[in-house]
Amino acid sequence: MHINLLATLLCVFLSASLFGCVSEEKSGGTLDSVINNNWQFTTSPTWSDEFDYEGAPDPKKWGYDVGSENNGWGNNELQYYTESRLENARVEDGSLTITARKEDFEGLAYTSARLVSRGKADFLYGRFEVKAKVPTGRGTWSAVWMLPTDWAYGGWPNSGEIDILEHVGYDLGVVHISTHTKDYHHSIGTQKTATKAIQNPSTEFHLYRVDWTPDYIRGFVDDQQIFNFPNEKKGSNAWPFDKRFHWLINIAVGGDWGGQQGVDEHAFPAEMKVDYVRVYDLINPSK
Known part of the structure; x- marks a missing residue:
């Protein structure tokens, strides 16, 4: 990711004084740009997993992506994603734990888990929150994100991607919120991304949030807005975010970014x- 000199100098200054910095260079517009000020969300969650049980993740809410790079996911990652294996995904003490392990499994040297809500909980618009601690360690690449359920506009990135939280272990403390579309993605240098340096991301829970409406996608860390991607009304190449998406939660090992x-x-x-x-469901009292 490329950050201009001014943003870099500002980061250095703020990191030294407040240990907090946001880069807006590719965030898709100024943080205050809004097309419709009337979008609101329900005050109580309409779907959630509080992880207040023990054992495997709730099968009514979560499935698994299973396998390795041979499944066509890309990114040159090193792990094998397992299914219903408590060593890689378990719920206990009020939280979900995803664990990446160094172990021989199905011909690979690492295992992990990638939970998906696809087909069990799919959403069109809303407020999406996750409270999480990220892993440490060079080579880890953790994410809580969303992918299209129906791929109506074609394969990646044409149908879109929403990254609510990404973190790579070699850059501890810097978190990312991004969107990807056919017109705006990292492969062609146009990705829309915001980053923020935060304290204690691995030892304290932080709140990551995306607000998704027909007019914009905004991202927040601990209720501070850092990301804004407006709908430019240029069609699906720029805005494929009018179709259903679902949750993904995972740790990758290595890969094009995590293994740099x-x-x-x-x-x-x-x-x-x-x-x-x-x-939280999207509502709009003015319409």
Whole structure:
């Protein structure tokens, strides 16, 4: 990701004084740009997992993406995603734990889990919250994100992607919120991204949020807005976000981004903890 010099200098200054910084260079517009000020959300969640039970993730809410790079997911990752294996995904003590492990499994050297709500909980617009701790360790790449359920506009990135939280272990403390579309994605240098440096992301829970409406997608960290991507009304190449999307929660190992500085095999097992995920429906009293 490329940050202009002014943003970089500002980051350095704020990191030294407040340990907080936001880069807006590719966030899709000024943080206050709004097309419709009347969008509101329900005050109580309409779907959630509070992880207030024990054992495997609730099968009524979560399934698994299973396998390796051979499944066509890309990114040159090193892990094998397992299914219903408590060593990689378990619920206990009020939170979900995703664990990436260094172990031989199905011909690969690492295992992890990738939970998906596809077909069990799919959404069109809303407020999406996750309270999480990210893993440490060079080579980890953790994410809570959303993909299209129906791929109505074609394969990635044409049908879109919404990243509510991304973190790579070699850049501890810097979190990312992004969107990807056919016109705006990292492969062609046009990705819309915001970043923020935060304190104690691995030892304290932080709140990550995306508000998705027909007019914009906005991202927040601990209720501070850092990201805004407006609907430019240019069609699905720029805005494919008028179709159903679903949750994904995972830790990848290595990969094109997570492995840019190699993988520290001594960093495993590496854990991401999720206190809850919540969805609030979009409402619009003025219409």
